[in-house]
Amino acid sequence: MQISWLFLTLSTMITFVILLMLVRWIGSTQLTQLTMFNWVAGASMGNLAANMMATTNLKDWISSCYTLVMFTAATIIAAYFALKSRTFRRIANGEPIVIIHKGVLLRDNLRKTKLNIDVLMMLLREKGFFSYSEIEYAILEPTGNLSILPIQAAQSVSKEDLVKGPDLSPEGQGPYIELVVDGEVDRDKLDSTGYDEKWLFEQIREYGGKGLEDVMYMAVNKEGEIIIDLHRKEEEDDPTI
Structure with a gap:
């Protein structure tokens, strides 16, 4: 199959100009507010433009160009409905x-x-x-x-924080050191705290857990203060926005 390099060059340049114009037509929200709706629209437009640049005949190029323009128009119409309807906005963009x-x-x-x-x-x-x-x-x-x-x-913020900066000890891990995440112990971090697994399991039982499988998250700071979340702990009522 003979490839027309002149056609490919012209179609690529024209497609670039058309895509740039269509993106400007949509508006700046594509860049400043990348919601799921914007991401799908942008990815789809990029794919359609790629098809335009890859085609080797004028008929297919025109068909792809028409599809790209129609998709852009549909995106703008959907964005208009999102401005007018909060329900549509929540469906399209999430909340x-x-x-x-x-x-x-x-x-x-x-x-x-x-x-x-x-x-x-x-x-x-x-x-x-x-x-x-x-x-x-x-x-x-x-x-x-x-x-x-x-x-x-x-x-x-204390005066000491302003002079010395935040306390990231030990070993730069931050004030709280993660010991258990999703039931898995980070033994290197546990060793860095000076505690052992016996102490770890004692703390889990003290907070109502039976073993590592019950622990979603556990961390400790250098003062020995513990944060622990258990899988079996009842979920509190979700606050609304």
């Missing part, structure tokens, strides 16, 4: 979900978001929090960002 309330992890809501403990703790650390016991509200937004309202006591 914020509270995953931490008054220092308590809402496990049912966490499962709805498909987040695991490791990812959640990473998001919290990026916001400057090493323990969810310091958080009044943590809300996962439809854009994937985590909004946090700290407990009032956790907002205070």
